[in-house]
Amino acid sequence: MRVLGIETTCDESAASVVRLREEGGGDILSNEVMSQIADHAAFGGVVPEIAARAHVEVIDRLVERALDRAKMRLDQLDGIAAAAGPGLVGGVMVGLTTGKALALALRKPLVAVNHLEGHALTARLTDGVPFPYLLLLVSGGHTQLIAVRGIGDYRRLGTTVDDAVGEAFDKTAKLLGLPYPGGPSVERAAEAGDPVRFTLPRPMLGRAKPDFSLSGLKTAVRLEAERAAPLTSRDVCDLCASFQAAVVDVLIDRTRAALRQFRDVAGRPSAIVVAGGVASNLSVRSAFVRFAGESGIRLVLPPPVLCTDNGAMIAWAGIERLQLGLVDDLTAPPRPRWPLDPEAERAPGGRA
Secondary structure, three states, X not given: OEEEEEEXXXXXXXXXXXXXXXXXXXXXEEEEEEEOHHHHHHHOOOOHHHHHHHHHHHHHHHHHHXXXXXXXXXXXXXXXXXXXEOOOHHHHHHHHHHHHHHHHHHOOOEEEXXXXXXXXXXXXXXXXXOOOEEEEEEOOOOEEEEEEEEOOEEXXXXXXXXOOHHHHHHHHHHHOOOOOOHHHHHHHHHHOOOOOOOOOOOOOOOOOOXXXXXXXXXXXXXXXXXXXXXXXXXXXXXXXXXXXXXXXXXXXXXXXXXXXXXXXXXOOOOOEEEEXXXXXXXXXXXXXXXXXXXXXXXXXXXXXXXXXXXXXHHHHHHHHHHHOOOOEOOOOOOOOOOOOOOOOOOOOOOOO
């Protein structure tokens, strides 16, 4: 089975061809990504209208390039998978419409993929992780702990009540005058900083319910920055290191709390999986390696290139669904919001 995956939910246009192996898992035959960082840098964040127009300009070429790299023709595909949300709806429409057009013209099955499910299933593409497992999904727009029990079977254990982790990184970078994109800028500055110079809070630490809150930490960084003003480069590095250390402590503690609840909803987890853009942060990865070693549980960290938005995870989610006969018709809508666990209550701060 060979599936084309298309991803346009935010500021990266991506197309990929993935092949299912007979023994399970997949081979990534191509994985083309075109970033829009330069388009949005002047604004310090993603501008939805600019993002949508940029997707329109490149998506056809990206699909062609993905097929060329995979040494395949369109008629050799077994299915088309396109991210249908959640995300910036203008961008989502570009990728989903492209997927629908290809599926219609080629008479191939269409799979409208939940972008979050793409992240959730990446560990099965790379490492063949069996169900059930605990997923920590950390990105610019999402921070969730999820029991992954099967395809389409997700139970959210915890979420953020305000900012997502990636959002907190970006806002901290902007506060400290660091360039866009903020997450990598904070990580680079933190490498040269002292993580214990500034005493920052660890919100929600020790609570039984594995929810997150990052707005108070972000405010604490602002207050420390104001007290230390005018900031030197050393101050900025130390603030970044202290902020990142606090985030890591919170992620580990909240994951520990989720593990205690996991057995009640899904039995014994086969692994902890950390996915999403923030999972490419080396301090986060190192901390989870230590935590997993101490806990005696398997840890799966997809390669950084598969943690950020990409078409391979969409293609793989399409393969997983096609194997079960789960296909969509041409009426599948673009969704700006699309929770993995639709039964989960809204968090106090309004996050799904």
